[in-house]
Amino acid sequence: MNASNIAVLQREKARRRPGAGIGKAMTTPGQIVSLVVLVLPLLVALYMSFTDWTPTRGSLFQASFVGFDNYSDLLIYDTRFLQAVLRTLLISVICLALEFSFGLGLAVLFMREFRGKSLLFSAFLTPMMILPVVVGYIFWMLFQSNGPINQMLEFVFGAKAAVEWFRSAPFAVTAVIITEVWHWTPLFFLILLSGLNSIPENPVRAAVILGASPGQIFWRVVLPMLKPVIIVAFVIRSMEIIKLFDEVFMLTRGGPGSSTETISLYIYKLAFNDFQLAYGAAAAFLVLLGSLVLVHLMLAPVRDQLLDGGR
Amino acid sequence: MQRKPLTLVQTILMAMALMVVLFPIFWIVMTSIKPPTDWNASPAIWVPSKPTFVNFKTLFDPDAIREYGVGGVSQSATKAVLGSVLASVVSTCISVIIGLFSAIGISRYANGSKATPLIILSGRMFPPAAIAVPFVIMFSALNLIDSYSGLIAIYVAVTLPFSTWMLKSFVDDLPREVEEAAMLDGRSRIMAHLTVTIPLIKGGLFATSMFVFILNWSEFMFALVLSYSNISTIPVQLAKYVTATAGTLYGVQAALAVLAMLPLVIVGYFIQSHLARGMTFGAIKQ
Numbered sequence: 001m002n003a004s005n006i007a008v009l010q011r012e013k014a015r016r017r018p019g020a021g022i023g024k025a026m027t028t029p030g031q032i033v034s035l036v037v038l039v040l041p042l043l044v045a046l047y048m049s050f051t052d053w054t055p056t057r058g059s060l061f062q063a064s065f066v067g068f069d070n071y072s073d074l075l076i077y078d079t080r081f082l083q084a085v086l087r088t089l090l091i092s093v094i095c096l097a098l099e100f101s102f103g104l105g106l107a108v109l110f111m112r113e114f115r116g117k118s119l120l121f122s123a124f125l126t127p128m129m130i131l132p133v134v135v136g137y138i139f140w141m142l143f144q145s146n147g148p149i150n151q152m153l154e155f156v157f158g159a160k161a162a163v164e165w166f167r168s169a170p171f172a173v174t175a176v177i178i179t180e181v182w183h184w185t186p187l188f189f190l191i192l193l194s195g196l197n198s199i200p201e202n203p204v205r206a207a208v209i210l211g212a213s214p215g216q217i218f219w220r221v222v223l224p225m226l227k228p229v230i231i232v233a234f235v236i237r238s239m240e241i242i243k244l245f246d247e248v249f250m251l252t253r254g255g256p257g258s259s260t261e262t263i264s265l266y267i268y269k270l271a272f273n274d275f276q277l278a279y280g281a282a283a284a285f286l287v288l289l290g291s292l293v294l295v296h297l298m299l300a301p302v303r304d305q306l307l308d309g310g311r
Numbered sequence: 312m313q314r315k316p317l318t319l320v321q322t323i324l325m326a327m328a329l330m331v332v333l334f335p336i337f338w339i340v341m342t343s344i345k346p347p348t349d350w351n352a353s354p355a356i357w358v359p360s361k362p363t364f365v366n367f368k369t370l371f372d373p374d375a376i377r378e379y380g381v382g383g384v385s386q387s388a389t390k391a392v393l394g395s396v397l398a399s400v401v402s403t404c405i406s407v408i409i410g411l412f413s414a415i416g417i418s419r420y421a422n423g424s425k426a427t428p429l430i431i432l433s434g435r436m437f438p439p440a441a442i443a444v445p446f447v448i449m450f451s452a453l454n455l456i457d458s459y460s461g462l463i464a465i466y467v468a469v470t471l472p473f474s475t476w477m478l479k480s481f482v483d484d485l486p487r488e489v490e491e492a493a494m495l496d497g498r499s500r501i502m503a504h505l506t507v508t509i510p511l512i513k514g515g516l517f518a519t520s521m522f523v524f525i526l527n528w529s530e531f532m533f534a535l536v537l538s539y540s541n542i543s544t545i546p547v548q549l550a551k552y553v554t555a556t557a558g559t560l561y562g563v564q565a566a567l568a569v570l571a572m573l574p575l576v577i578v579g580y581f582i583q584s585h586l587a588r589g590m591t592f593g594a595i596k597q
Contacts, residue, residue: 022500023420030413030471037468041445048445060448102328109325113314120325122580124332129579131529133546134568138335141342141561146353148338182335190587194595232594243438246531250550264532267440272536277444284441 049282054275063278070282080258081283084266085290091173091262092241095180096234102181103188103233108218110193128186136250139179143251169259172252176260179247184240188233195229196222228301235298242291263287339572342565343367350561366566376563388567391548395571398459398534398544399527402466406527407520409467410474415504417475418482419490435472443536450537457539465533470523473589477522480593481515482508518585521578528575545571 044060049070053063074081106124110117127135142149143165150162165175199222207217245264248254254261254269261269263283270280317325342350344362369375373387446465447456455461489511493503509516531546538547545567552564579586587595 023416026412026416026420029409030475033409033468033471037464038442041442041449044445044448045441048448105324106328109317109321111314112317112321114317114322114325120329122583123329125579125583125586126336126576127332128586129525129575130336130572131531131546131575133529133531133549134339134572135335137549137564137568138339141565142335142338144355146351146355148334148355148357151354182331186332187590191591191595194587229595232591236591239435245440246546249531264438264440267438268443268532268536271440271444277448281441281444284438284444287438287441 045281046285048278049285051278053278055277056275070279071286073279074283074286080261081266083258084261084263085287087173087260088242088244088262091177091180091244092238094177095184095241096237098177098181099185099188099237100230100234102185103190104192106185106189107193107196110189111196124189125186127183128190130183132183132246133250135179135183136247139175139182139247140251143175166252167256169256172256172260176244176248176251179251180241180244183247184237187237191229191233191236192226195226199225231298231301235295238298239291239295242287242294339565339568342561343569345562345565347562366562367570369563370566370570386543386548386551388545388548388570391543391545391567392570394459394542395528395544395546398462398466398542399524401459402463402470402527403520403524405463406467406470406474406523407478407516410471410478410519410523411509411516413471413475414478414482415508418479419487419504439469439532443533446533447536456537457541459542462534462537462542462544465537466527466530469530469533470526473526473592474519474523476592477519477585477589478512478515480588480596481512481519483593484515484596485511515585518582519589521582522585522589525575525578528571 048060048063050065050067051060051063052066052069053060057063110121130138141147144150145162145164149165153161153163163171165171203221203225204217207221212220243264244262245268248260248262248265249268252260254265258266267280267283267287270276270283341358343366344364345356345359346361346363346365349356349359370388376387446461450456450461453461455464485508490500490503490507493507494500498506529546530544531550534542534544534547535550538544549564549567549571552560552567582589
């Protein structure tokens with residue numbers, strides 16, 4: 001039986017199910033909104049990416065069609081774009097590794113019993129509730145040359161330890177990473193802790209009876225059972241960090257030079273500072289393609305859990 | 312698992328982590344109550360000797376802010392605060408109402424194919440800078456640029472996946488039998504949903520609304536590219552202060568930052584047990 005036959009049968013079945021009409025009516029508004037406000041702009045952007053349109057040249061539909069020129073320019077000649085991609089990947093990998101380690105460590109500490117646990121739990125979640133722009137602004141203040149971070153460095157390592165954080169590329173990137181890790185470690189902590197709490201006790205008890213050491217229990221029993229939760233956390237965070245914009249905008253605006261420019265910041269500058277809208281749209285589709293592949297690879301083992309809402 | 316108490320080393324680690332987490336928040340709150348002479352002092356002043364609320368007053372006083380105004384920052388934050396409230400509240404209400412119907416529809420009548428959620432997830436991956444481009448073009452044609460209705464339309468669309476999927480996970484938790492019982496009593500399907508389903512998930516409805524509110528209130532890029540002179544939101548205003556007067560407006564900016572984060576932190580504590588569910592599209596429940 002081919003695919004269209006199956007589709008027809010499924011449609012028949014849906015029609016026969018009681019209340020199918022109501023279900024359709026209920027989901028329609030959401031579908032219309034998504035279609036008009038998300039899919040339509042995407043199609044416009046896709047069309048635009050194959051033209052040489054800029055706002056100074058009149059309407060989009062008068063622009064000439066240039067095929068894949070924008071795409072090949074980006075991939076072959078645009079070192080600033082390629083650097084932004086690599087930089088975003090580098091920042092993402094470092095941030096995710098640090099956020100995961102700190103988050104897991106903290107979550108393991110919370111498996112112990114201590115006083116004031118619920119208060120501390122709330123305190124540790126606070127950073128992720130603060131809006132990214134404000135987080136960026138807070139750390140912009142902290143990293144000022146006469147700010148508290150340099151003050152502490154001088155106090156611990158002597159007067160020469162102060163750093164001009166936003167004047168050199170490696171330090172500026174470090175500042176971005178520190179900001180991002182502070183902001184989003186709580187999300188890993190939250191997700192991993194809820195994973196740890198839902199681990200069944202019997203396998204752990206069995207391991208204890210069989211004489212496993214606490215280390216063995218953690219690495220061989222607990223961690224494998226956490227795997228789906230860990231993947232969900234990584235997927236969710238990668239999807240967000242690949243779009244990293246707000247914090248960098250507030251901290252460095254991509255500077256010094258373009259040394260902290262992320263993909264989103266570069267596309268933003270292309271579109272809204274240089275008005276190279278078509279070129280920016282092409283860059284965005286390359287990024288979309290790349291992140292689709294990445295996320296779907298990561299998602300493969302837990303797709304059903306994520307998409308069915310944990311049923 | 313048996314719950315053991317913390318060891319000494321673990322207690323110290325925990326205390327250090329707590330300091331790292333709280334220090335930036337401490338710093339922004341302290342800066343917001345520093346008098347102007349303390350704003351940019353070298354070495355930096357940690358706790359102001361004469362705390363004051365003058366920065367918060369300056370923020371809403373156009374004359375006072377003009378005195379500091381360098382490079383065109385003569386705007387008080389009144390419009391930005393009102394704009395943020397308007398855009399976030401209205402778009403949250405619309406997003407949650409549409410999301411609620413979609414959630415019931417998907418959960419109870421399995422509408423939409425397996426691919427729908429994948430498409431939604433893929434939409435989340437698209438760099439917003441690029442979605443903003445066609446929006447600007449379409450909105451200038453429709454005269455929606457620099458208007459709250461345009462901003463609200465985008466916010467609704469962007470948060471709809473979150474409200475739908477989070478609400479769906481709450482509806483999934485509810486056994487179908489409760490609605491079927493109501494229908495046996497002679498109520499129609501729609502009445503059963505309105506009078507049984509929705510009241511039973513009102514906790515989830517509240518959590519979802521608050522979560523979507525956090526997303527809308529935090530949004531920055533769309534507001535940045537779609538606002539010129541008519542509209543403003545708090546994040547945009549904060550960014551404007553930084554560009555125009557880097558280094559001179561510390562205390563006032565900090566006051567605005569505190570005002571921006573305060574409602575989110577309060578709301579966040581209220582719904583903290585549902586945060587994981589919201590962030591993961593309902594995949595992880597607590």
